[in-house]
Each structure stands twice: as structure tokens, then as C-alpha cells.
Amino acid sequence: MPGNPIRAQEILLPVRPGFIVFTLIAGYFLNLLPLDSLLGRALPDFVALLLIYWSIYKPANVGIGSGWLLGVLMDVADTTLFGQHAAAYSIMCFLAISYGRRIRMFEPGQQMLHVMALVLSSQITMVLIGLAAKGTFPGWLYFSASITTGLLWPVFSHLLKLPQRTKPDHPTRI
């Protein structure tokens, strides 16, 4: 685009590991909320969103192992087969880590599209495993969840960066 300067990357304060754990537990809690009567199949996957965020920005702390662990917890919460969410999140975190540096360079709006693709990859894995194990297909509307999850990305990525932003200096009063 003409006249669009290269977006300078912010320098952020370091993140406390406790904060990462807190956000992941909060994401798990949000996933447990019974909102499916309101949103039906298009329910966003908050755990996936948070895993993608941390895999992109802190791949050393949150990686494929954490994705697998949270996948197992999600399997228990959703009563799916053990390993369905786990495999899906592992693949998603792997892709997020591999492309993380590239994704960081984009605007939040464009990152949104990347996030939608990543969540879609996890959903495709889930559907493939479901088809192989049980033979059921949840319908094409199931994939709308990746769109809703992606739409939440700009809000969440802004909120999650807040604790890391340096506080503006207070002007000294004379």
C-alpha cells in the first residue's frame, strides 16, 4: 500500500510466567461457559486463541507441549476422545511456532487472518480424527468457529499486551 511505513515492533516488558498460566486457565474457564445456546456451533475456542498468542510471542514458554496438555484438559471438558483436542492443538501450536516470526510482523487485522487459518487447522484435525474414530461429520457450520475465534484476536492480543506495556511517565509538577 502506498505510504504505509513498516510497522515498528514494540518493545514490551518481560512477561511473568504466572501471568501466562493465569491467562491459560482463564481461557479454559471461558471455554467451559455454556454459551452454545446463544452461539451454537460458532462458539469461539478461547484456549486455541490463547495458545496461538503465546506460541507466537513466547514460544520458549508455551509450545507444543503446553498445547498438548491443554488439549487433554479440553478433551476431558468436552467429553471427546482422549487425544482429539490434544493432537489438534499440538499441530496448531507447531504451525504457530513455525510461522510465528512472520506473523509478528503483520498488523493485528492481518494477523487475524493468520489466526483464523491456524484455528481452522486445529478444526480440520478434529474433524479428521472424529471421522476416523466415530464416522460422524459435525456439519460445515462447525468450521465457523475459526472465523469467530479469529475475530476475537485483535481484542485479545491488545488486552494481553497491556501488562507488558511501559507505563507513561508522569509529568513532574513544578
Place this chain on the structure above:
Amino acid sequence: MEQQSPAFFRHGPSPAVRLTFFILLSLMFLVSDAHYNYLETLRKALGTLTYPLQRLANAPAAFFDYAGNLLSMQSRLLGENQQLQKRFLLDQSLLLRLKAQEQENIRLRLLLDAKSRQDKPAVMAEIMYTARDPFSRKIIIDKGSQQNIETGSAVIDGIGLIGQVRRTYAYASEISLITDKDQPTPIQVERNGLRAILFGFGSESLLDLRYMSPNADIKVGDVLLTSGIDGTYAAGLPVAVVAKVDRNPAYAFAKIVCTPSAGVDRHKEVLVLAPARTLPAENDLDKKEK
């Protein structure tokens, strides 16, 4: 991927190796979970661990329900009360007849030297939420192994059978609805006593009566009740009504679609019946030996 960006810091094995390891681990878990039940204890442990979080997540919805109930119009409640009183009177007369028939049944069975049935009390439970798994139709109720729920118990609402307990945690249970894919329910046609097995479709709220020959004596509108043969479900519970019969002599079996009688995913209160197994009492076996 064309080219991996070079890793500046090497923390242990590369992502690809880690992914392969975790994918293999997930496959192992999947196979053991789908075909064997080795991981049940792990699942129950994790389920009990996350139970407080689940109850907390359910709290807002439960609170809104409660607040809605508090704010109901008094006129509606009075009307509902009157209707329930009338139904109660009708049900009471049926119950008295049932009690008399039960006594007669016990006497007849003693005469025939048949094994006596043991009546375990039914447990009332409330549906907490529908399980979020898009591949199966399950509901979660708020009673578990601590409240003496057994796996394999039948679950009914006021009208008929809605499902079977698949898994019990400490304070919650998973019920597989009769419309869950490949969930079998042994039934008997009320009209002529024909026995068959009903399966769930999985996707819509419909049931599939499989393995009936094209000239089987079954027609639209037939009521299907549980046959009680397998010992899991008590006999005589209404299950479904036949909606469509497709007899094509080219196929080995007729295609029969049924709609469930009970409000499978509609009602909130359900009743869990213990498995109706006829176990021989200790003194019965001794009598036979003498």
C-alpha cells in the same frame, strides 16, 4: 513448508521432533480410548479436578434460570399448580393399581420358582449442560458415583427413555442420548411384540431401526418400547415412534426411521434407573441345591 526460519536459541529438540512425539502420544491415547478403556481412571481424575471450575462456569446460567423462576407470574404458577394436582391424582390411581399388580407378580413368581426382581430406587437428577463434543450427543447430569449412579443405567424423563449413563465422575455423570451415533437400544414393538435394536443416527434427532427384513411387520405409527432383554433397561419404557418405512427389496434390510418419544434434549429433570439385572438371591441357590 519451504524453509524453516533459523532458530536463534536452541531449547531442546526442534519443533518438528516435538510435534512428532506429541502426535504419536495423541494417537496412542486415541487408540486406547476408542477401543480399550485404559484411560478411564485418568479421565475421571482430571474430570474431578476440573469439576469446581465447571460448576463455576455453569453458575451464571443456573443463576439466570433461578432468577427467571423467581420472577414468574403468580397466575402462571397457580395454573401450573392446578394442572399438576390433577395429573397427580390420575397418576396416584395408576400407582395404586401398579402396586397391586406388583404384589400379584411377586406371588406368581414365587409359585413358578422364578428369580425375584430387585427394585432399586430411582435417582432424580438435573441436566447441567449438553456436552460440547460435536461428534456425539451427550448430556451431563449433576449426580455421580458419590450418589450411587452406576454406568449403564437407563435415564428417563416423564415420557420415555432418553439415554444411558456412559461414564460417572465423582459428582457428575455423562449420559449418551439414544440419538447418539450407534447407541443401541433393544426394543419391542408394542403392537405385535416384534423385537429389534434401535440405533441413533448421530446427526439429527432421529433413530434408525436396523436389520429388519423388507417384509417385517412394522408400519408408520408403531410405538416402540424397551424389551428389557439385555437386563440393562427395564422393560416397557417408551422409546420411539416409527416415522418412515422404506421397503426396497433390492436391499437386504428395510430403512426405518423413528422419532424419539421423550423430549430427548428438552427437559431439565431426569430420572436415573438402576440397571434391571435379575440377580439370584443367596437363599434361592441354596434352596435349589437341597
